[in-house]
Amino acid sequence: MKIGIDVMGGDFAPDSIIEGAVDSLQHLTHGDELVLIGDETPIHKKLKELNTSSSNVVIVHTSQFIGMGDIPAKAYSQKPDSSIAVGYKMLKENALDGFCSAGNTGAMLVGASYTLNVIPGVLRPALATIVPGLDNHNAVILDVGLNPECKPEVLCQYGILGSIFARYVLEAQNPTVKLLNIGEEETKGTSTIKAAYELMRDHPGLNFEGNIEANSLFRESMPDVIVCDGFVGNVILKQTEAFYHIYKTRNLKDSYFERLDFESIGGTPIVGINANVVIGHGISRRRAIMNMILQTWAVVHANLAQKIKEAI
């Protein structure tokens, strides 16, 4: 498997990206290859500093890069030799099996739709992330930020996309799906949520179990898939960051709370596009980058994009 990494992306690029990539090597298997995409000079220097001469690491030099403050669409089209544009080009030409970046999220999304395209039949791609449960069961929640406003049909299809994610990435046998709402009764919520409930309830391909309220998140007995719009999902993701911050600030020690650290999760896959792409947090350092790469490995290993193509 060949995983491309945007070495120029993120607040601590390129050093932390290269460090995280090197750390990930010990968790990968023999035939896996890391393709470091970016300016070759600092890459060579850092690899030497880390005493890494693995034959599993390949460098693809690029002369440009897209910064965190660049305007996404403009930068993507005006910088064809940037690490993000080159990564997407390689993905499209099957020179990579997966690609990940902690860089400019907008540019990553632009590349996903401009270069890779959405899988035919997918209404809107989504960002998916893991919700760790108290009972060690993980759920996937989507969307967590790509589409702040979702039509009922889109929410219903997120149930399908999430089920494929849960089946192949989380290895859930017959994934259960719930709709995030502000009450358990099907009459609760906005008109969009009520309409989505009906579509999901009547969809033969969904193992739909009704509504879930936010006080049941992160706890015992979560479903495998939790569906919400990108506004609500993003709020949930970020509120979790707030609580993790409080936990750290208060000097508490707990193995469950540690699982809420974004560094443990690493990245959020874009679900519904024609290849396997994972986006990391801009503030990612060494450990977060390593986990972003391992998350990409898991998504490629599950053959997620292909499984969605077959199912939709």
Added chain:
Amino acid sequence: MKIGIDVMGGDFAPDSIIEGAVDSLQHLTHGDELVLIGDETPIHKKLKELNTSSSNVVIVHTSQFIGMGDIPAKAYSQKPDSSIAVGYKMLKENALDGFCSAGNTGAMLVGASYTLNVIPGVLRPALATIVPGLDNHNAVILDVGLNPECKPEVLCQYGILGSIFARYVLEAQNPTVKLLNIGEEETKGTSTIKAAYELMRDHPGLNFEGNIEANSLFRESMPDVIVCDGFVGNVILKQTEAFYHIYKTRNLKDSYFERLDFESIGGTPIVGINANVVIGHGISRRRAIMNMILQTWAVVHANLAQKIKEAI
């Protein structure tokens, strides 16, 4: 001050309600009076059991009550001698200064609009609750569940209602207001949020400071007022419950996390109606009820409904 308490409302009524009411007495001042509204037989029995013969406690007997499973509007109109209906009637006639209940939320809301009416000029009332900050500064967030879908004008007015709450209940001098969004930039979010941003930015009566993301909630440097729609606010409130549950389950001990316990906060005032009303959580026991009553005291003490009437 006369505070009415629905003794029949909540999962642990009437016993826990009476216990919480008696506990609240020690925090109230000499002239305050608690009006226990409900079936007098268990009230007398419980007060005797608690050895309470305070002259500050008055009983108003009612022959009916609205259960947690009753259909709100139907129950409210068909049970005029229920504790909720009698409480609202007394409020309207100024026989009470404030009223609170941990009972059927729907019936409480029906009573608020049927019997008390919305303050003229208020577009939609809201439920407001406290967000405790790590630096001991409290914010108020609204709406947390009354209006799942809010027009931009309603969100803007929540900024005003919240500012009045912050000024008179939280004693903030010149309350700062932020809009909950999924990015700090004003171009982020849904079309509704973007429109609300513009209205709030241009409103001369608001000390508006832009967007706040959910990872800044509960932390240091919160604004005094946080505005969101009732769907998002309810998710935030309930996700907080989830984290408090995790904290308890993991046997952690921390004074900050204890402040997240709904029992410490007690209840959420309905803001924008013609009197001071507080709604408690259905699962409230003794301590939560005491704090619901003290929260009602604070809202009455601040003269919240009257201040809003004067401002709108």
